[in-house]
Amino acid sequence: LRARDFENTGHGPLYRRLQTALKAIIDDGLLKVDDALPSERDLATELGISRVTVRNAVRALVDDGVLVQRHGAGTFVAPRVEQALSRLTSFTEDMTTRGMNPGAVWLEKSVGYATPEEAMALNLSPGTEVARFRRLRTANDKPMALEFAVVPKQFIPVPEEVDKSLYDALAKYGKKPERALQRLRAELFDYETARALGVPEGSAALYIERRSFLANGTPVEFTRSHYRGDSYDFIAEMQVDA
Ligand code: 16G
Numbered sequence: 386l387r388a389r390d391f392e393n394t395g396h397g398p399l400y401r402r403l404q405t406a407l408k409a410i411i412d413d414g415l416l417k418v419d420d421a422l423p424s425e426r427d428l429a430t431e432l433g434i435s436r437v438t439v440r441n442a443v444r445a446l447v448d449d450g451v452l453v454q455r456h457g458a459g460t461f462v463a464p465r466v467e468q469a470l471s472r473l474t475s476f477t478e479d480m481t482t483r484g485m486n487p488g489a490v491w492l493e494k495s496v497g498y499a500t501p502e503e504a505m506a507l508n509l510s511p512g513t514e515v516a517r518f519r520r521l522r523t524a525n526d527k528p529m530a531l532e533f534a535v536v537p538k539q540f541i542p543v544p545e546e547v548d549k550s551l552y553d554a555l556a557k558y559g560k561k562p563e564r565a566l567q568r569l570r571a572e573l574f575d576y577e578t579a580r581a582l583g584v585p586e587g588s589a590a591l592y593i594e595r596r597s598f599l600a601n602g603t604p605v606e607f608t609r610s611h612y613r614g615d616s617y618d619f620i621a622e623m624q625v626d627a
Pocket residue numbers: 474475476477478532534549550551552553593594595606608610
């Protein structure tokens with residue numbers, strides 16, 4: 386990285402341009418997960434810019450979850466979350482097993498009549514009541530995904546009660562899903578979703594749709610999520626046919 390690579394490109398304060406340049410270096414794989422960033426002083430000297438500028442750029446990348454600061458050790462490229470595709474788990478469970486703190490920013494909790502699309506996905510008659518839950522999901526306060534879950538109202542009699550985990554709330558009524566079908570596809574973040582997640586508009590997103598079912602096959606959940614492409618790996622185990 387050289388000063389001329391970012392000083393005269395883009396808009397906004399210099400630290401923002403440095404932030405973008407550092408992010409590009411990570412996205413291009415030149416700095417990999419767990420690689421250390423040079424010290425603030427070395428970066429400032431090498432680039433011929435002030436330490437404050439370097440500090441602001443690094444802090445912004447830490448806030449975005451791109452870098453992590455480890456006490457006394459320095460600043461590193463943050464690990465990606467690796468998620469197995471074969472086990473049916475909740476976001477809360479996934480983050481807790483990783484020793485991360487799951488959080489949510491609630492955007493919507495409401496009850497309404499199923500749209501035609503929701504009715505089809507949940508195998509409901511038109512006009513059936515559904516509960517809708519729209520949340521920004523965070524891990525250690527880093528935004529990871531924007532999630533929109535729709536559940537037949539009869540399975541969540543009091544939607545306001547859903548606080549942390551939707552699956553825990555369903556479990557309380559004996560309606561925890563036992564099986565799920567999931568569709569994954571690549572998308573680009575639109576303006577609004579990107580803003581909510583704090584990533585650039587047009588950056589890579591992983592769109593995931595999950596329909597989950599009770600043991601008897603009744604659909605319980607139709608959830609559409611956008612995961613950050615820069616933070617998530619989905620891993621599946623495969624075997625040849627027997
Ligand atoms: C996961 C599921 C989502 C489910 C949620 C429940 C994917 C792509 N999505 O985020 O369908 O509603 O877990 O999590 O895995 P909770 O119990 O923590 O609310």
